[in-house]
Structure formats: structure tokens, C-alpha cells
Amino acid sequence: MIPFAVDYVRATSVAHALDVLSSDSDARLLAGGHSLIPLMKLRLAGVSRLIDVGRLPDLRGVEIHHDHVAIGAATTHAELGNDARLAEVLPLIRMAASVIADPAVRNRGTIGGSLVHADPSADWPAVMLALDARMEIASVAGSRVVPADAFFTGFMSAAVQQNEMLTRILVPLPGADRVAYRKFRHPASGYAVAAAAVALRYAGDRCTGGMIGVTGVAETAFRARAVEAALASEFNGSSEEINRLAEIAFVDVTPLEDGFADGAYRKQLAKVMLRRALTDAVRNT
Ligand SMILES: Cc1cc2nc3c(=O)[nH]c(=O)nc-3n(C[C@H](O)[C@H](O)[C@H](O)COP(=O)(O)OP(=O)(O)OC[C@H]3O[C@@H](n4cnc5c(N)ncnc54)[C@H](O)[C@@H]3O)c2cc1C
Structure with missing residues (x-):
């Protein structure tokens, strides 16, 4: 070519x-x-x-502060997955980094590039939604911060204009008490056909709430809000309860369809991934 x-x-x-x-x-x-x-x-x-901008020192690396973690946008997937201090405070990041594509992609691809590219099957969007991250965006006019919730605006579209740069991803600390990431990989690319990131908060043995990010399933990554509402009120962690939540999670979702997975299959995979991620998280004390 x-x-x-x-x-x-x-x-x-x-x-x-x-x-x-x-x-x-x-x-x-x-x-x-x-x-x-x-x-x-x-x-x-x-x-x-x-x-x-891939080699700019100001855009690379992880800073751990007492109330948040700041991740440079040009930090690679591999650097995030290999950072032991980061894994201690935000283990969900290592879980996701380790299942992105293959070592070649993980060594070059960056979290900022992935978030701005906003592929509906990328891993970081689900993780950043579950971690309640905020995106720091700069232009010659100054900078602004956009919550992950408002960052993914549509199919391969993020809240970053052509003249702007995502500079840092800010993740609040302390992180959730129990987390898990489950992904059904596309056999060729490794992208998520369906994946769920789960971050639960506990007071002792009682779940007090949680955030769920889903990717691969719809035009853009999204939070499973019906599940989050149930987690905040009545979640006992039983397999019956987890099955029930997986059933209500995607009722209103219009699924992506492609040659690998039609809509019904994709929704079914999403339910299974969510069920497994919730089960893992409940056990990850
Ligand atoms: C074979 C293959 C398999 C893959 N499998 C997976 C997978 O399993 N899971 C997954 O999540 N991803 C996967 N990817 C995507 C991979 O993670 C990419 O690295 C990532 O999506 C883009 O990151 P990048 O640094 O390469 O961005 P680039 O390709 O350099 O840029 C992507 C877009 O983001 C913009 N951009 C980059 N940085 C910034 C910034 N700081 N501010 C504003 N705009 C910016 C660019 O202008 C461009 O529009 C795969 C890719 C390949 C080739």
C-alpha cells in the first residue's frame, strides 16, 4: 500500500x-x-x-498521591501492568492491562491513545468507568477535567477536540475494596467481545455499593447502572443474587453486531462476563 x-x-x-x-x-x-x-x-x-507525544516525559508514568493516582496519558499498557505500587492501590489496572492484546501492543500502545480512540471494544474505558476516573484535557487555552462518565460520547468518539490533548488520567483513592475484570477476547485481535470491570465497596462483610464498567457490548463503553443501584441497596453476594443482577444488566442495551457475534450472543456473553466478574470480586477480599 x-x-x-x-x-x-x-x-x-x-x-x-x-x-x-x-x-x-x-x-x-x-x-x-x-x-x-x-x-x-x-x-x-x-x-x-x-x-x-509518545516519548514526552511529562506524559509518562504514574504518581501515587494520598487521595488519587495520576497516570500520564502516554504511559503504555505494559508499564501500567508492571507497576507493583500501582497494583497495590488499584489492582483492577493490572488485571486489565495483562489481558490487552499481546506483548507487542502492550509495549507500544498507551492508555491515553486508547481512551481518546474510544474503540467500543477497548479495555480501558470499562476500567476507568468502574474506577470513577477523571480525564485531564489540555489545549493552548488552558485545561479542563471531564469525568469518565461524560468522556465517551459515542461510537469511537471521546470528549477531546482536535486541538486538545488528554494529559493525565486521575483516579480517586482509596480504590474499591474488591475488584475484578472479566473479558471474552476476540480470538484474533484480543479486543473485548464483551467485558466487565467490577469495583465494590464494603463495610466489613457488607457491600455498600459499587461501580460497573462494561465494554465490547454497545456503541460505547457504559456503566451498568441498574446493577449499581442494586449493589447499593440489597446485594448479599450470593450466586442467586449475582445471576439476577446479570439478567437485569443489559435489558435496555442495544448490542453491537458483527460477523463474530450477533446481538443476542453478545448480550449473553456480557451477562456471563458480568456474572464471573461479580463472583470474582465478591471472593477477592
Ligand atoms: C492487533 C491489535 C490488537 C489490539 N488489541 C487490543 C485489546 O485487546 N484491547 C484494547 O483495549 N486495545 C487493543 N488494541 C488497541 C491498542 O491498545 C492501542 O494501542 C490503543 O487503542 C491506542 O493507543 P495508541 O497509544 O497506540 O494510540 P495512537 O494510535 O497513537 O492514537 C490513537 C488516537 O488517539 C489520539 N491520541 C493519542 N494520544 C492522545 C492524547 N494524549 N491526547 C489526545 N489524543 C490522543 C490520536 O491522535 C489518535 O486519534 C489493539 C491494537 C492492535 C493493533
């Missing part, structure tokens, strides 16, 4: 990247390149200039 001509700029700082980005409406940020480059090769993305 003959690629179209494109300028390449290696950004020297966040400010430099934002300056170039705001001066050219066809410029795009490049992080790991694992989603953008395939789109460009297929000519599905028209790009005049690539601004490489």
Missing part, C-alpha cells in the same frame, strides 16, 4: 505539541500508533501532520 504524504513532528514538550496542534486542523497526536497508523494505512484517517 502506498501511504499518503504526512509531516512528522517530534514534540519537545506538551506546550510545543499543543501549539502545533492548534495551528493545523488536520494535525493529529501520535502516541503508540497502534490505532492511528492502521487507520491511516487504510486511508480512513486524513492526517496532514503527526505530532509524536
Whole structure:
């Protein structure tokens, strides 16, 4: 395939990247390149200039503060999965990182690229919804923070404009008391055909509430709110209760359909993944 001509700029700082980005409406940020480059090769993305932010130190790494964790947007999936201190405070992150694609993708792909790309089958959106994360977004005009809940705006669409950059992902601490991630992988890509991220809060042995992120199932990742409402009031962790919650979780969801999974099969997989994730979480004391 003959690629179209494109300028390449290696950004020297966040400010430099934002300056170039705001001066050219066809410029795009490049992080790991694992989603953008395939789109460009297929000519599905028209790009005049690539601004490489993948190696900017300001965008990489994890800072653990007393009330939150700040994750640089260009931190790779592998770096997140290998961070033992992060796994101690937010074990859900390691659980998800370890099942993204394969080592080659995990070593190059970044959490920020994944969140902004907003593939409906990507893993991080479900995890960030369950962890109640907030997204820090910068432009030459300043910065703003968007909750994960409002970040995924539709099919492959996130609340980041062309002239903006996702700089950090902020996750509140303390994290949930019991967590789990279950995913049915597409056999070729590893993307989620259906996956559920579960984060439960406990007071002693009593569940006081929880957040559930689901991906792979609909046009965009979403929270299973009917389940969350039940978790806050009456959840006893029994298998009967878990089965009941899995049954009510996707009643109003319009499922994705493709050659691998039609809507009914996908919904069934989603129920099974949610049931397994809830069961794992209840046991993960
Ligand atoms: C074979 C294969 C298997 C995969 N399997 C999985 C899987 O199982 N699960 C999964 O979740 N993902 C999977 N992926 C996707 C992978 O995780 C990508 O790395 C990720 O989706 C995009 O991250 P990136 O750093 O490569 O972004 P890029 O491709 O560099 O960028 C993607 C988009 O985000 C924009 N962008 C990047 N960084 C920023 C930023 N900081 N601020 C604003 N915009 C930004 C870019 O302009 C572009 O539009 C797979 C990819 C491949 C090729």
C-alpha cells in the first residue's frame, strides 16, 4: 500500500505539541500508533501532520498521591501492568492491562491513545468507568477535567477536540475494596467481545455499593447502572443474587453486531462476563 504524504513532528514538550496542534486542523497526536497508523494505512484517517507525544516525559508514568493516582496519558499498557505500587492501590489496572492484546501492543500502545480512540471494544474505558476516573484535557487555552462518565460520547468518539490533548488520567483513592475484570477476547485481535470491570465497596462483610464498567457490548463503553443501584441497596453476594443482577444488566442495551457475534450472543456473553466478574470480586477480599 502506498501511504499518503504526512509531516512528522517530534514534540519537545506538551506546550510545543499543543501549539502545533492548534495551528493545523488536520494535525493529529501520535502516541503508540497502534490505532492511528492502521487507520491511516487504510486511508480512513486524513492526517496532514503527526505530532509524536509518545516519548514526552511529562506524559509518562504514574504518581501515587494520598487521595488519587495520576497516570500520564502516554504511559503504555505494559508499564501500567508492571507497576507493583500501582497494583497495590488499584489492582483492577493490572488485571486489565495483562489481558490487552499481546506483548507487542502492550509495549507500544498507551492508555491515553486508547481512551481518546474510544474503540467500543477497548479495555480501558470499562476500567476507568468502574474506577470513577477523571480525564485531564489540555489545549493552548488552558485545561479542563471531564469525568469518565461524560468522556465517551459515542461510537469511537471521546470528549477531546482536535486541538486538545488528554494529559493525565486521575483516579480517586482509596480504590474499591474488591475488584475484578472479566473479558471474552476476540480470538484474533484480543479486543473485548464483551467485558466487565467490577469495583465494590464494603463495610466489613457488607457491600455498600459499587461501580460497573462494561465494554465490547454497545456503541460505547457504559456503566451498568441498574446493577449499581442494586449493589447499593440489597446485594448479599450470593450466586442467586449475582445471576439476577446479570439478567437485569443489559435489558435496555442495544448490542453491537458483527460477523463474530450477533446481538443476542453478545448480550449473553456480557451477562456471563458480568456474572464471573461479580463472583470474582465478591471472593477477592
Ligand atoms: C492487533 C491489535 C490488537 C489490539 N488489541 C487490543 C485489546 O485487546 N484491547 C484494547 O483495549 N486495545 C487493543 N488494541 C488497541 C491498542 O491498545 C492501542 O494501542 C490503543 O487503542 C491506542 O493507543 P495508541 O497509544 O497506540 O494510540 P495512537 O494510535 O497513537 O492514537 C490513537 C488516537 O488517539 C489520539 N491520541 C493519542 N494520544 C492522545 C492524547 N494524549 N491526547 C489526545 N489524543 C490522543 C490520536 O491522535 C489518535 O486519534 C489493539 C491494537 C492492535 C493493533
